Every structure is written in C-alpha cells, then in structure tokens.
Amino acid sequence: MKSIMEYKQIDNIINSQVKFNKSNSNSVNYRIQILNSLLKSIDRNEEKIYDALKKDLNKHEFESFLSEILLVKREIKLFTKKLNRWSKKKKVRGSIFNFPSKNYLVPEPYGNVLIITPWNYPFQLSLTPLIGAIAAGNSVIIKPSELAPNTSTVLKNLIESVFPRNLAFVIEGDAEIAKYLLEKKWDYIFFTGSTRIGKIIAEKAAKNLTPITLELGGKSPCIVDTGVDLDKVAKRIVSGKFVNCGQTCIAPDYIVVNNHVKDELISMIKKNIILTYGNSSIKSDSYGRIINKNNLVRLKEILNKNNVEFGGKIEEEKLFIEPTLIIEPDLNSEIMNDEIFGPILPVLSYENENEIQTIIEKNPSPLAFYIFSKNQKFIDKLVQNNKFGGCVVNDTLIHYINPNLPFGGIGTSGMGAYRGKFSFDTFTHYKPILEKKSMIDLPFRYGPYPESFSLIKKILDKL
16 A cells, blocks of 8 residues: 555656646657667666566566567567658548648647556566557556566666656556556556456546557457367467466467367377476476466366366465366356466367357457368358457467557457557547648538529539
C-alpha cells in the first residue's frame, strides 16, 4: 500500500505528462533519437534482463532472448526506419461533390497513455506497446505486473535511464495502484491480461469514453487432420504449448485430432516432450516454472479432477508442474471451459468435421487458432466458419513474430491490434482535413431549394 505522498508523486508525474503533451514539443526526430537510446540501453542491460526473467519465471537465456529481447529490438529498428514516412500527412482522394479541394490525413498522438502489462512476458509485453505509443508521439505510464517483481525493477530502471518522466515512466505496485490509475483520465488505455480484468478495464474506460486496446486470451484450439507429418506436428505443438511453462496467451490450449491418428499423435507428443525437456523436466534448464503458488494451486486442482495420461508431477515448493497430457476430458468440465495457462494439454478426438465445430463453439473467438493439415478445403472451411484473433496453419505461435500482421483478439479474446505499423495506427488519431478551393461553387447546394430537381438528381446519382 502506497502512502499519500507516493500517490501525490504519481499525480505529479501524470500531470507533467499532460503538460508535456500540450506543449507539442515531441518531434519525430526526437522520438527516433530516444528509441535509439532505448535500444542501446537494452544492449547494455541484457544480462540484468536475463537474470530478472530467470528469477521470475526460470526462463533460459536463449528463450528470453528470442521471446523477449529480440522482438523488442526488432520492433525498435522497424520504427526508427519507418517512422519519418509513417508520421507524414497522407493525401487521400477528394469527392466530386467537393471539387476542387485538397484532402489529407494528419497523424496525431492521442496524448497520455496508460499501459498495463502482464507477468508472463513481462519485458516484451511492456516495451512492445510502449514503442508504438512513444513513436506515435504519446507520453506513457507503464504499470507492470507485481507478480514478476525482478523484471519490473529492471524495466523501471531501464525506462528511467532513457526517458524523461514527462514522456515515459514506470509505476510499480499491486492491484490497488492499478485501481488508482484507472480512476484517472487517460487519452488511451492499453491492457494485456485476462478476460476477467479486461472487463474491469473496459468498464473504467467507458466512464471517460477512453479508447482502449484489450489483448486478452481464451482457449486457442489446435486442430490436427490426417495426412500430416505427425512427428513434426508434435514437435511444433510441444514447442508452442510448453514454452514459458505453458504460460503464453496464444499457446495451443487443447488439441482436436482426427481419431484415426490420435494414438500416434499422442505417442509423438510424449516422445518430443522427452526430447525437449528430458526424462526429468525438473532438471531441464529449458523448462520454466509457474509464476506463483496461487497459479500452481489452480492448476493442481485442474489435474486432480482429470485422468492424467502423461506427466502430472508437481513440486509445489519449486513451483514446478511437469508437461502433462489429459486425454478426452468432458467438454463441460472446468478444463474445457477456462483458459488453462499452464503446462497441461487436453487431447480430444473427432470422427467428422461437424464434431470439430461442436467442440470449438464451446469456447468461441479465441486469440489464436491452429490448423495442421495439407487439405486446403479443410483449412479454408475452418478459417471461414470460425472467428479468432489470428490463425497459423501448420505451426504455432509464429504469427506474433511478423510485424506485418496485426496481433489482437476478437470478442472475449480482446479488441484492437498492434505490432509494427499497426502499433503506430493504434496509438494515432488520423485527423481528416479538407481544404476547399473557392473558384467553383455549385449553386444548388444553397437554399432556397428547387421545387423540381429530377434532372439534378439523375446527374448526381450517376456521379
């Protein structure tokens, strides 16, 4: 719980950012310069970032590099390369009804942005939206998750070493701090986290009609057809599901596999779990840990209600749960109604395509949708019949890596999107401007209106 003085300091920082936004002094060149400074600071602090992620989530350095640091660095490099072009006013075609005129869009920042970030990828999911917001010309307050305290501290020190506090600042704290921040007036709110908290964010934002982006989650299905290389499929599923100990919002949440290849796929998944993490995954440097005791207990209760086919070993003091397979759980059970967010993978089977749809429709609009198939008609039908945030065919997770694809959810998995140019657009309001020339003026636009206008109507209808 913060003291009254600390709350006053928070107010002072927010007010300084509001004042800075009104000064209109945040030039494009300055934004590029400060993003380059952020890139250099990340390089200087790389070992500290690795150490913090190891302490918070037991992440291997290489996993931290790929999933946290590299993505952030690539995003910065993209923005510094493209920002001058993205920030220019854009000409658009005029209308014959406004001829002659000049029409264009002027990108402008929303203003003061609040970014609330999660604990599962605490470095990357804090900085990726920050980069877009800063590049678009906004000021930013980041509220990182208190569940990853070591990374939060590194992040705070990193931001303070690069940004003046009236441009970007990290405010640490628990749910009470988040609640306090949400009572403030913001020009934009960006949240990554659970659907439950997302609803609270949306309700708070609605009071001030504040625009929001919600990056949530859901039960992302993984459909496996016949005629595929099951060993390769299993390898990609294992990689996507058990990275970060299953604590990934776009991890395959459950498998729906054709009954004819079900047993072979399960066998291949078991084999690839062992190949990846060894016979005793608790000894593997490549396998992470559950974030805290509360989440471990939640996952333990799920396991206690299901028959474990493979894995299932738990060591509570070490926050460890073995990669685990559950076969054919009841569709109405808890494991098939809530996002798992842990290293537990249910496997269901189907005989015909209608059964696939019945299973998926229990949890519609997931954040991610995975299909393994060589049958284009099968793929197209699934894509056409389902709503989702993003889809990958014959792999998992990799759509997030491509900055040319928007990343975001739909329905219960969120609203809005970001990454690359989509981040710039998310944090930018495009002001439409029309400059009318005075040399031509159509008389019929002014009153008094004509009693008969059939000829004018015919002309205008054909334009």
